[in-house]
Each structure stands twice: as structure tokens, then as C-alpha cells.
Amino acid sequence: MKIYQANIVPLNADIIGSAAHGSALFVVNGDQLVVTIEMFDTPANQQHWEHFHGFPDGQTAQIATAAQDVNHDGFVDLPETEPVSGTTMVPFNDTPETMDIPNDAYPVADANGYFAYTKIVPLKQLDAEFKKAFHDSDLELDKRVIYIHGVANSLDLPATVAGEVANYDAHVTLPIAVGKINAVTLD
Template identity: 65%
Template sequence: MTKKYLAKIVPLNDEFIGTKAHGTANFTETDDSLHIEIEMFDTPKNTEHWEHFHGFPDGKDAQIATSAQDANHDGLVDLPETEAVSGTTMVPFDNAPHKMNIPNDNYPTSDENGHFKYEIDVPLKELQKKFKEVFGTDDLELDKRVIYVHGVPSDLQLPASVAGAVGSYDAHTTLPIATGKIVKA
């Protein structure tokens, strides 16, 4: 049985970043594979962009963050500020989503025009097994998740109040630049 999902990805933090990152994500789930296709436009150019789906392990319906989530009023919605409405980072869209290894350097990099396209077939059973290990359920519940695209150039001056460091990666890597609600197609 095939299930299809999509997300319209809209800008977040665009006034500060200076670009209105936007795009689409399509997910096709079959019995043995999850095909993921994400295409982004107007992202910060020549920059690696972490991208993931976020959600709540208890199955609560995640929503996209907006400027209303800027709790410290610094003009930016950073990664920790998204958690109240979007939940936690769950599955990365890198070179091996089924391994769920979030911090790494295997995410897409935009070209000189701020464009990138990501496409991969993920072994569904392996992803479900790892998802169950981490979150206690093997049901991805894609229609209860949101997608985030992250990443700004390391020379962009961010306010000291911007949080979101993950391991050796600072807020430049994790700052959300776009988000979208995943819905059934």
C-alpha cells in the first residue's frame, strides 16, 4: 500500500537572514521504502542545510513555528524556541536517514543561487526499527510532523541570545530558515 505526503516549505527568520527560503517536500511510503524528495529555493547560498522532520513522540500533532515562538524577543526563532509547537528533531534528511544520526556533515549544500534538491530512498523497516529504539513507536506518523530546513553562513552575525548548539555545531548550523507542515497528499 502506498501512502503519499507533502509539505509546502515556507520561510522562517527571513527578515534577518535576507533570503526567503522556500520549497516543497514529497514523501512516498511503500511497504519497504520511504522515498523522500525535497527541493529548496532562495536558501543562503553555498551553505550546508540540515533538514529534518520534527514532532512529538507521544503522537501530538506538531505545528510549524512562527515569529510568535520568539520567546526572548531577539528577532529570531531559534531551534529551542521551535520545540513548544514542533516537538523534537526526529529524522534527518541526510545521506542515511534510517541511522538517525543528527549531527553530521552529510546534508545538502545549496549552490550559488541558493538552490538544492535532495532525493533518497530509505529502507523503511530499518528506519522504523531505529525510530522505535529512540521514540518507542515504529509509526512515523508523517502527517503529525513538520519539516525544518536549517543553516546560515558562519559569517552571519547572530545575536548572542540565539541558542541551538548541537555538539560541535553552533547556532549557524541549527538556525531554522524554513518550515512546513507535512500533510497527506
């Protein structure tokens, strides 16, 4: 069994009006990956995309901070995270093993901004899709970071905030929290 965890800290908190935080636990047990994510103080009553990000070449990803706001608009948007965190890799939605990122199958926060997510993921299928998408790369969870995304559509975002994916605008993809995934125990 291999166990990984992340302490998820706020990103963009001052400008979105909430300091989203929480934790993630990843347990590799045989041919399964059990993912547990618990979040507090996220924007309420809305869906939150969540993924791990990283570099296909095996470089260790780091969390984005306010320093990544290269256009100085006050927001660290999705493209600004890429130099330190890499690309979006695995979604934590209804079917992570399919690696279908742009969809409406992510957790929804309650009226208090709380949500909990637990999913048992078939590791062989996830690994095969991951290798197909990222040129034979391995999951290497301890080289990844987790992002939680999503703000209310009513939040006024400047035109400089980028991050449109498929039919989803920057309100859906704006990072609100991030955590470095670390190995806890390795067998």
C-alpha cells in the same frame, strides 16, 4: 502507497536576508520511503540540515512562526520551535535510516541557494531506529513538520540565539524554513 507533502515556507527571512522556500514529498511504497525535497533561495554555497520534527506522544506538530520568538531577540531559534513543533526526529541526509543527526552529510546549496534532495530510505530500518529512539512511537508523517536549517557563519547572531548541537553552533541549526507535512493519499 501513501503520499505526504509539505509546502515549505520561510522562517527568519527578514533577518537572514533570504526567504528560503520549497516543497517536500514523502512516498511510502512497500518497504521504502522515498523522500524528495527541493529548496530555493536558501543561504548559498553552504550545507543545510533538514529534518522532520514532532512529538513522540503522537501530538500533532505545528510550524513555528515569529510568535515563537519568546526572548524577543528577532530570531526564532531551534529551542523556541520545540513547544509547537516538538523535537528533531529524522534527518534528511545521506543515511536517514541511521538517525545520525549531527554530521556533515546534508545537502549543500548552490550559488543561487538551490538544492534538491532525493533519497530512498529502507523503511524497516528507519522504523526500528525510530522506535528505539522514541519509545515505540510510529513515524506518523502527517503529525510532523519539516525544518530546513543553516545560515552563513558570517551572519552576526546575538548570544541569545541558542541551538548548539554536538560540535555545531546556532549558525548550523537556525531554522530558515518550515512546512507542515500533510497526507495526500492513503491506501
